Amino acid sequence: MKTKMVKRRASASHRRVGKLWQLRLYVMDTTSKSLTAFSNLKKFCESHLKGRYRITVIDLVKQPQLAKGDQILAIPTVVRKLPKPVRTIIGNLSDTERVLVGLDLRAAN
């Protein structure tokens, strides 16, 4: 299993938005795009959601059956499962501005 669970719990949880962010990152093995996406996502979460996010990395090489559930076509894809509504960002997340829009963080901040 190459799925990694990365958990960051804030000391003062639910402080600002009061919600835990659940993010899923769909990747294929350790392609460069996937690795870039993971490091970009982690960086992003650290700076915007420090302490209140959880990233689940799903490797579709190992678990192809999981692609169907979140309607994954593009790799890499980040799905925000919580807070609702579900948001999807495709790409290696190199465009931070787009990630902010995609995750509705621009409005939240």
Place this chain on the structure above:
Amino acid sequence: MKNNSHKSTSSATLLPKCLTGIQGLDEITGGGLPRGRPTLVCGGAGCGKTLLAVEFLVRGAVQFGEPGVFMAFEETEKELTANVASLGFDLAGLVRRKKIAIDYVHIERSDVQESGEYDLEGLFVRLNHAIDSIGAKRVVLDTLEALFASLPNEAILRAELRRLFRWLKDKGVTAVITAERGREQLTRHGLEEYVSDCVILLDHRVNDQIATRNLRVVKYRGALHGTNEFPFLIGDEGISVLPITSLSLNHKVSNERIATGISRLDAMLGGRGFFRGSSILLTGTPGTGKTIISANFAQAAARRGERVLFFSFEESPAQIIRNMHSIGLRLEPLVKRGLLRFHSARPSLYGLEMHLATMFKEIATFQPDVVIIDPITSLMDSGTDSERKGMVTRLIDYLKAGQVTSLFTSLTQGGSVLQQSEAAMSSLMDAWVLLQDFEGNGERNRVLYVLKARGMAHSNQIREFLISGHGIDVVDAYIGPSGVLTGSARVAQTALEKAGMLASHQEAARRKRELEQKRAALERQISGLRSEHEASAEELRQIDEQVGRQTLLLTTERTELGRLRQADVLVAAGTRAGSRNGRGN
């Protein structure tokens, strides 16, 4: 875009093909779609792309033991299952039995944000997983082009699609990819660039308020295929592309003859009627008795125990039965015995190909020996000339292949006997009987003649036929110096001839009597002469006798006299004779 990622398909051996199981499509493509390659099916909205794709999978799974993956980009699994259930496809059951896998792929563009590079590996993974999970041999992507609406980056999408088709080929699955028809190209987004092995175009047209679906194989790399447009329809058993039979001319032929039910008509056809399995055209203006002759034919066949299917496009079955009863044809018992079956439909009910399919289906289920179509012309009001001819050709081919005798009636309008469409149709027919009206003498009479009858010596005579309470009676029409006479004119002419004949008979009898009298007179003369002759002969004989007697008397008398006068003369004479003899020695 360049098309360099495709491997050229230059195999010297026969291209392996994958039977679709779809009626007619395998005939047109000469054995199905290219095996292990993608096929593009394109067409406008509602032309049956998805259905064709589903049928390809279902038939593959059910008939050929080839499981299939359906990747739906437009309809959910539930919708799809419900939509094809009406065609008798149990998609849910096939999914349960792992014969078919359905994957609904959906991306809402408004929910997706793009950030940086990506590829469509997820699609590949899903497809690969679905294929491997059931061991699929067939794949359908319906409609892949939906991705163009969901994914903003077309450059990435195109590159990935190119890779996808390559991947499908490498995977060795036979794929059907559906796509929307584009305005200037086959597909809206130019998918034909990527799928170059086989392209099928579907089309849905409306002519005169009647919709017709057409299918055309635009391209089939490395294989011969029919390039025409073929009408197809979506019936309750899925798609059927016409022709169901191939359009080659290699029917079996029969030497068996079947009677028409009208003995004089049989006599006109070399004495024994039509050939079994031949196609017969019966043309005539309104009211010339086409249906009646057809019904006669039907009755005769059914009474022989043959099965007759009567397609009526003008009258309801009950009406035909009633009307035919009035001329002494009792069709109802035959219907009850299941030998005669009527099928009535309004011609404008649906398009040509739907009629044709219905007829094929009826024929296939009823298995008739004789099929009557009354009239073919009203069926042919819809559609273009070529469509009509194509339809009749297909129908005749289908019937001939099954050795079914077919009788088509055709309505001609007005005075012109030979209309163009009929002339075109007649080339398909083996026999052509023409019914015609003769007007004159304040009445209208019906005549019939055999215009052609392939393969038999047939009469060249025009015959009048009478319709009475007892049925049809064909009689000789009077043909004289003033033309053909029918009806009362014929009767008058016949009467005239009869009178003339009587007069000449009487004249002859009179002359005969005269001659006989003369002969009798001569006879009498002869006998008179003969008796005279005999009398003379008798007289002659008597004279001779008398002379003889007198001579004898004379001689006797002389001898007596001599004897009395010591007859030495005789002795001396005897001695003289003896001495003369001795000298001679």
